[in-house]
Amino acid sequence: MRNRGPLLLISVLLAISLILSHSPALGNESTIVLGTVSERGTGDRIPNAHVLVLVGHQEGYIRKVLETGANSSGYFALELPAGSNYSICVYYDNPLTPGFDYVPSVKTIYALSGARLNLSFELYEGASLLLDGEVLFVETAYPEKPVFAVLDPESREIMKFGDFTLKFGELDFPNKYLELDPNHVIVPAGIPFMIGVYSGSEISAGNLDVIWYSGSNLISQSFIIDRPDHFLLEKGETIHVDLTEFSVLNGLSTVKRLVSEVQFIIRERKEEGFYLALEEQRLSRTYSLIHEAEYFLNQGEFEFSFAKLREAYTEASDLKRWLDEMRIEAYRSVFLILPFLALTASAISFLFFEGRSMKVIAAFVVFLLLLLATYLLYPGSRIVEAPIFFGASLASLISVLSVLAVLPMFMRG
Incomplete structure (x- = not known):
């Protein structure tokens, strides 16, 4: 068998001289890169591979600065200006096959003045x-x-x-x-x-x-x-x-998860005492939209299916937001209702009783009755923590009674 070593060495030297003849003389302010391209696993050389030189790296800013190729023996040579990071990409695709034949190989280097690098690029089948x-x-x-x-x-x-x-x-x-x-x-x-x-x-x-x-x-x-x-x-x-089919399948899963969350929230709100007949009707409509979307999906009508899913998602999102806001507003409203109940209880006691002691006792009794009715009939009162609820109730009644006790003296004065 004929020794190919001298021929390969001559090929590399010719490639270097060709680059130098077409590049400005940089002296020691450049890096020489000698590369080989082979197939991963077999080690066979890949002839005529494409070589792309980029400034930067894939995850950041990147710019093409040079495009060349390997020779028929899978060798190439580059001369790069020193002082920069380079990404050298080597790839090859056989035009006779329908797909890309190899996964590109990339090596990142920093070019030092006067450096000489030997790089081996192994391409995985692709x-x-x-x-x-x-x-x-x-x-x-x-x-x-x-x-x-x-x-x-x-x-x-x-x-x-x-x-x-x-x-x-x-x-x-x-x-x-x-x-x-x-x-x-x-x-x-x-x-x-x-x-x-x-x-x-x-x-x-x-x-x-x-x-x-x-x-x-x-x-x-x-x-x-x-x-x-x-x-x-x-x-x-x-x-x-x-892509559209998988987008619809993903959208269907997303909408079903959201609707399950909404159904769970409705169950919680009903246990807290909220009346949610209208909200349950909206949820039922969302389920109908999902069923329509599944029908169109099975028929291969992906665009119609997605339109129904988009509508269902919007309806379920609005319903979830409303259920969350409903609970927050009910919680806040309790602290507006308590002073009103205290004022009502005090007014009733002052109308029906004469003595100051009887008025205060009657106000407490009526206020307790009103609190009990509110607790049984208004869901917001049951979502407030018990210590906060009773503390705010007591503070409201004492504040109202104090104002009613001081106000006549202030008016007489």
């Missing part, structure tokens, strides 16, 4: 998942542009190969610089995975929460796209997934 339709959330009519992340089914964290985090969407890297559609997701071949969908851009490796602002409220939203046995693709394969 495939493509194309997300059709649109992302919809029942919580908002205006979600931000989504980000898609490839997740490990066991840890549910975002997969990361070297310095490359597998997240895609309308991002400069990887979709823009690799000339991929925003809904094109590169996935590892032969490895089970799920897809996390996030409406927003503030996403980091291992974090499932993404945020956006809706009015003055901070909302966190995400959902998972998965199969019962998870996704598992072969090298170069492509599959299509309907």
